[in-house]
Amino acid sequence: MRRELRKLHLVRLDKGGIMPKLLTETKHFQAASQIRELVNTLSPGEVLPVASELMETLNISHGTAMRALKVLADEGVIVRPMGKLRYRIAERFERVSARISMVRPDFPSSDLDGMVQSVYEAGKKRNWKFNQYCFRKSDEVDFTRIMGEADAMVLIPTAEFISEELIRALLKPERPVAVLLQHLRHPGINNVCINDFRVGELAAETLFERGHRRILFVKDQPDETTMAERYRGFSAAAERFGIPCGGEWFLDTHIHAFEDGRENCYRALSELIGRKKPEFTAVFCASMMGGVAALRAVREQGLAVPDDIAVLAFGGESDLAPYLYPPLSCIEIHYELFGEYAARLLEAALSPEPSEPRRFTIEPRLVLRESI
Template sequence: MAAPVLSTKHFKVSKLLGEQIRFLSPGEMIPTVAELKEQYEASQATITQALERLRQQGIIERPAGKKRLVVARIGARPDFRVTLIRPLWSSPDYDSITNHIYELGLKENFGFGVHIYSSINDLNLEHALQNSDAGIVLGDLQMGADQVKAFNGSRKPVVFLRDKPAKVHRDSVWVDDVAVGRLATQHLQKLGHSRILVMLSEPSNPSSTARMQGWKQAMEKRGTAKFEQLISDCSVPSGTDSLTGSYHRFGAWLDSRKGSFTAVFCTAWTGALAVLRTLRERNIRVPEDVSVITFASELPLCDFTAPALTAMEMDVERYTREAMRLVTKHLRGTEYPVKPENIRLTPTLVQRGSTGPARR
């Protein structure tokens, strides 16, 4: 296995030279390759690679028609460059996470790039990270063996922000999705509900499956039987509008009168919005007739619905802070690789107006 980039000679030389350049003025010539070879006791190949890293980072440049490299004529330069690797499809949840990461990273003087993949198994990881010092990945559990090998063999630090396959030995931050479903269901049970429907709205994915597993655990503990009558699978195919699609599917399910219920646990906020509209159109009151609880993911939308949605929420600030800590740990201190850290975050119940005591 190749040595991690952070432990290579050219990386260390580039960091030392970068610090030296900070004391030079924009446009000032940097030492020649021969001078740098002698200064750092390094080969020409090592110096050339170090200079190329600094050029890619925008720290040095070669003016048109000139042979010598000079200090770039720009403002503040980032200490490190991090690439955010995310799926192609649009997601308000992903946008919320990435915006928080950008804010925290800029405070640390990090520069950012984005690499988008349509399928995790088509991702060229080496290409995605070629101009960066580290990567932050919004992953996919459906990762093939070749891609697992690519991530495990990466010479650069990589942190997963969810959906990391068990065989990938990299740092990760993730939400305990089983706890999401279990705690949401237990909240409804404490209010006297026993016929608790679980509603799926997003395309089939491990997170929703885990939340439904938590719902099932809580229901089994209370002795509830016939789970199939309390599952409303309104999930839509990948790449389609889950909000609109689940709204139409839940309306059809409700009109078919497949079973009675007094509460709904929605595994995603898209389903909760669809449920609220569907119930309102049929004059079913929330929470007087049916209570609704959801997982709010990374969005602060639950205060803006009518009624405001009770939700299992996660601390987005902590989520992104832990991710940046893991990246910074490698880039500013600990050499890579070390034993991976897997940070599991427990969600918090925020009670609002959409849940209430079960009707008699």
């Protein structure tokens, strides 16, 4: 059994020192992870090494070895039959390398569903097990309990600016956390987001290069960091080209978190176009739902896309855009990167020598169809 432990090339844990705050940096967590790696190579019913053997192989204390074994016993990975002194591999257990809590807003969204699925797919390759939690308000989420049930957490915040209180909690988590979608400027938090500044900039560039000088920016999502960045990028490009931006060229549809923006966007655009012949020749909708609503509103007001008004949108749900009429031009991203990047961040944080938090940014790309 000692030989099998050595075959795994387990990293020895340093002695002494002050116990770090992060659970992943504690000796018993690292020891449990390494013993779990051994367990995944054994058959049900096989006997685990005794504590003294684990102490020698992993260079840990007796107390650390016993705490690590208790962690695995609580998970149901190992069992100690009544009257026996040694742990055995449980007859039935999931051979997982890590348990991840997925925390997401309680809101039906193809974007969110695609994001979550990409994390699951990336985790499946790493033999991770997931627990999913949904919420309406972030301040009502019991993060302590959720983190206590897993080795790490993936958090997708609601479509609103993140509170300072939540930022402080994310800076000192009990377990590693990766935050998706929203922009977190603090370098101490693992973050995966879209280059939303480039999304807005690319939208203005695309329409300007195709001869449009009067472009309506449609804010069809709540006030939050992704929307703010898209408008900031659009404004920067508009200023560079010397075309108007803001004021009458900005349509706020007043969407709030957990609301579907399609109806609001459709009504706001229909009213705007219906009052008088529009001066704008192109519309950029900051989300896919706004783009869908814009196509309908323009058509129902007796105008043609793209002859009278061109329509461009950020196409999170890129699989829908080709089937609209006319097919919608979109600025898109590879959504599977959310999962892969999140998995890399957590993988690094869960390693015996955790790395510093990082930020991954997903770059957008232009997909031209018939709406421009």
